[in-house]
Amino acid sequence: MKRSDFCCEFGLYLIAVKTPYSLVQKTGDxxxxVKIGSDERPLGEADAQWINQQxxxxRDDGEDVCVIVRINEPGVDVTLATPSCGGGGGGGxxxxxxxxxxxxxxxDRGMNQTDFNGGSLVAFLSQLDRLL
Structure with missing residues (x-):
C-alpha cells in the first residue's frame, strides 16, 4: 500500500475512504x-488458521508484519492498517x-500496536461481523 492510497490518519492506525458511499450503494459493489504482507483474502475466507500462519x-522470518483490512460494506468504507505498514496522508x-x-x-483489540498477534486480528474480525 502506497502512502498516496491513504487519505486520512486516525491515531496510530490509518483509515481511507476509497469510494463515496452513495456510489457503492447504487452499484452494490x-x-x-484482509491483507497480511503480500497475501490477500476476502474477509469471509480469512480464517484463524490462515491469519495465524501468515x-x-x-515474524519467524524477522519481518515486520503489515496487516491491512479494507472494509467496503453498506455504510462502512474504510481501510485500517497496523503501524508497521507505514504512514498516511491528510484530508478525507x-x-x-x-x-x-x-x-x-x-x-480495543490492540491492532494499533506493533506487538499485536493473530488472536487480536481474529477477535477483531469476529466482532466486526456484529457491527456490519
Missing part, C-alpha cells in the same frame, strides 16, 4: 479484504457512527 511465518472525511465503532474496535 461491496468487497472487504503472521507467525513473517469524518468517519460516520458505524465507521467510528469499527475504528474503536480496531483500537
Amino acid at each position: 461491496y468487497m472487504s479484504t 503472521i507467525n511465518r513473517r 472525511r469524518k468517519a460516520n457512527d458505524q465507521e467510528s465503532a469499527v475504528l474503536s474496535l480496531w483500537t
